[in-house]
């Protein structure tokens with residue numbers, strides 16, 4: 001039943017990701033991370049040329065069906081690639097991953113809206129234009145973890161949508177944390193249509209970034225994942241077609257939200273795995289070179305223990321994520337409890353062990369001369385991305 005041997009195709013995809021990571025993504029991510037003003041990063045040619053090269057190689061459309069021009073990769077193969085890409089740059093990889101959210105959701109809902117497939121999914125796959133990157137907005141200044149509070153009817157998105165003359169009018173603000181918020185070409189926006197139904201009264205709307213009334217905030221200045229643009233998005237009397245309601249409000253909301261989290265949490269887990277692997281590989285190489293007390297520090301037992309524990313953590317993260325991906329490949333979108341648990345496990349271990357890896361470099365691990373300090377800064381954001389680990393744990397525990 002279990003086979004860990006990669007196929008020839010999987011090896012090829014991973015090699016392509018590794019070559020791209022070593023030559024393009026890694027150097028770009030390190031430069032973007034060091035830019036003092038995050039706005040500067042997303043106006044730079046460096047960011048956009050790197051994104052374009054990622055699109056040219058097809059990483060943006062890994063999860064989209066071949067019938068629409070996507071690569072149609074199964075979840076395990078895509079996971080192998082995400083681990084590799086994240087090892088070179090978790091911030092940029094998070095942007096690339098979030099960037100496919102609009103076409104993926106439309107493709108998921110394709111039987112109900114063929115017109116949007118032709119307008120958004122096929123061009124995304126066939127034009128391979130990095131400017132078509134997208135974003136999704138559920139969280140708001142007052143709605144973070146509450147996005148998962150399906151029972152309390154007084155909790156609802158403050159962003160609203162109402163029908164006027166056969167057009168939806170959208171008003172409201174999405175939080176500072178919208179991945180690709182400041183650079184996306186289109187958005188999935190959760191907006192309240194039926195206030196009596198609480199958060200389940202929200203529908204999912206497709207909103208083009210150039211629609212009149214859409215404005216974006218500045219990229220929020222953060223500890224880590226600095227190659228990921230995160231910004232608020234504002235909607236002021238934004239009008240969209242009636243058919244832009246791609247998922248209606250009602251009892252289906254938890255199903256949709258949970259499906260997004262089931263897939264998204266695995267992605268975040270792979271970002272954590274790649275981040276820890278990068279830190280581990282750097283610490284291992286350093287520990288084999290650095291001599292103190294007459295021998296390479298890797299031979300001091302307490303240093304060896306840190307390396308061993310990080311290695312074991314990665315093995316457990318990887319197998320858990322593969323199981324989640326296998327469930328996703330077997331019956332889309334997979335199993336919620338497994339995805340939540342694998343994400344919590346992976347991101348908590350990444351935060352713990354990246355810090356240990358930095359300690360192996362002693363004082364140098366805390367300087368900007370070595371990349372390891374960046375991994376220590378990136379990892380905690382992954383503990384909050386796609387839901388804070390504490391709230392995901394509450395959700396997963398309820399499914400035991």
Ligand SMILES: Cc1cc2nc3c(=O)[nH]c(=O)nc-3n(C[C@H](O)[C@H](O)[C@H](O)COP(=O)(O)OP(=O)(O)OC[C@H]3O[C@@H](n4cnc5c(N)ncnc54)[C@H](O)[C@@H]3O)c2cc1C
Nearest residue numbers: 136137138139144145177178179381384385387388390391
């Ligand atoms: C890297 C990153 C990318 C993101 N991308 C997106 C995106 O693309 N789109 C989007 O919509 N959002 C995005 N977010 C937002 C993210 O979903 C929220 O930050 C997250 O849901 C937490 O919301 P909050 O920050 O408002 O914290 P709050 O919900 O205010 O939580 C604050 C603290 O209270 C705890 N808490 C809250 N409720 C409970 C509870 N019931 N039980 C126990 N503890 C609780 C939390 O664990 C946390 O420690 C992103 C966030 C990050 C960090």
